[in-house]
Amino acid sequence: MPVSPAEFSAALRRYAAGVGLLTVRDDIDDVGTTVTSVMSVSADPPLVAVGLTADGYPAEVLEAVGSCAVSVLAAGQAILASRFSSAGRPSARHLLEGVPWSRAPHSGAVVLDGGVVGLDCRLDRLVEAGDHVLALLAVEGVPVLHEDAAPLLRLGGRYVDAPGGR
Secondary structure, rough: OOOOOHHHHHOOOOOOOOEEEEEEEEEOOEEEEEEEEOEEEEOOOOEEEEEEEEEOOOHHHHHHEEEEEEOOEEEEHHHHHHHHHHOOOOHHHHHHHOOOOOEEOOOOOOOOOOOOEEEEEEEEEEEEEOOOOEEEEEEEEEEEEEEOOEEEEEEEOEEOOOOOOO
C-alpha cells in the first residue's frame, strides 16, 4: 500500500533538520523563502542542494537569475524562518527590517550577518522531484561563518534551538 502524503509528513517530522533562508536578487526585488535540510552534496566541487516547491515563485526566480544565497539560521532566529515561510510575504528586505544583512559578493543576494553560515551560490541545475524541484547549487563563496553559533532546527513541525554552540 502506498504511503500517503500525511503519513510521509508525520514520519519526517521526527527528523531534525537545519533551517535556512534562500534568497535571490533579481531586477525587480529580493525574493526569499525558508528551506529545510540544506544538504551537502559534494566537497569537490562544493555543491549543496535544497528543495523548493516546483510551482513556487522562488524556484521560478532562481531559475531565471541563476544565482542565490543560502543563510543557515542560528538558534534564536525562528521568527525569521516563520516570516519567510508565510504565504503572500513581501520583499525579503522588508522581512529583514532591523536584522543585520549584507550582499553576497557573487550573487548579490541577501545573506544574514548573524546566521551560522552564509553560502554564495550559482545554480548548477534544477531536478524535478514530485511537487518540488531539487536545486543543486555550486558554492562560490562563504561570506559568513560563525563556527561557535548553534543552529536553528525544525523538529516535530516546530522550530527549536539546538543546544549550545561549540
